[in-house]
Amino acid sequence: MKKLLFLLITFQLVLLTANAQYKSYKISVRGDTINAVDLNGLKQGKWVVHVDPLRGEPGYEEEGIFVNDKKEGTWRKYDLQGDFIAYENYKNGDKDGKSQYFTQYGDLVREENWRAYNPEQPYDTIPIYGTGNNEIVSYKIIKAKPYSVKDGTWTYYDNGKIIKTEEYDRGYLLHPPKTEVVSDEPMKKIVPKEVLEYQKKNAHKKHVKVIDGSASY
Numbered sequence: 001m002k003k004l005l006f007l008l009i010t011f012q013l014v015l016l017t018a019n020a021q022y023k024s025y026k027i028s029v030r031g032d033t034i035n036a037v038d039l040n041g042l043k044q045g046k047w048v049v050h051v052d053p054l055r056g057e058p059g060y061e062e063e064g065i066f067v068n069d070k071k072e073g074t075w076r077k078y079d080l081q082g083d084f085i086a087y088e089n090y091k092n093g094d095k096d097g098k099s100q101y102f103t104q105y106g107d108l109v110r111e112e113n114w115r116a117y118n119p120e121q122p123y124d125t126i127p128i129y130g131t132g133n134n135e136i137v138s139y140k141i142i143k144a145k146p147y148s149v150k151d152g153t154w155t156y157y158d159n160g161k162i163i164k165t166e167e168y169d170r171g172y173l174l175h176p177p178k179t180e181v182v183s184d185e186p187m188k189k190i191v192p193k194e195v196l197e198y199q200k201k202n203a204h205k206k207h208v209k210v211i212d213g214s215a216s217y
Contacts, residue, residue: 024036044066059080060080063078073090075087075090092117094116108160109156112150113152113153115150115152152168154166164177
């Protein structure tokens with residue numbers, strides 16, 4: 001009885017704290033505050049975003065962190081049946097670093113690499129390549145733009161085999177895509193550690209129940 005009373009008091013304190021900080025929010029079954037919008041109307045903290053199917057495109061759910069209305073860090077994506085299908089990395093709201101996409105059976109389909117805009121470096125030095133080759137002929141300083149560009153290796157898979165690779169330097173395709181099969185041996189399924197941990201914790205549930213919360217002003 002005392003334990004139950006303690007839990008109820010703790011839950012009420014969580015609600016009171018959230019009301020003071022946020023215009024709206026939700027509480028997960030584990031007592032976490034998610035989908036919070038602060039008093040300035042900016043998304044903050046843990047979010048679960050639901051997207052319905054539209055114009056033939058399948059719906060999905062994704063979860064990750066917002067900082068001042070911008071995605072930050074690793075975001076995980078699931079189909080509407082709860083199967084993990086992708087993870088993407090963000091910096092200041094733009095894709096940055098590695099993203100991987102999977103079939104519902106866990107087979108790797110595509111691996112991307114991105115470079116995000118850095119607000120602390122408003123100017124960027126980019127290479128200028130010669131016509132018809134990958135030789136750098138000069139460099140140019142430009143004002144950086146706030147969006148992501150392809151940067152690094154992009155790899156495409158089919159049934160566990162590499163079918164195409166592309167190499168980018170800040171949006172510039174360095175060479176024609178390589179389309180030969182690199183290996184006839186099927187690849188092992190690549191599942192990120194974060195996804196394995198999530199699946200272990202949520203083995204018996206596919207959707208997280210939440211409680212809506214809002215503050216009146």
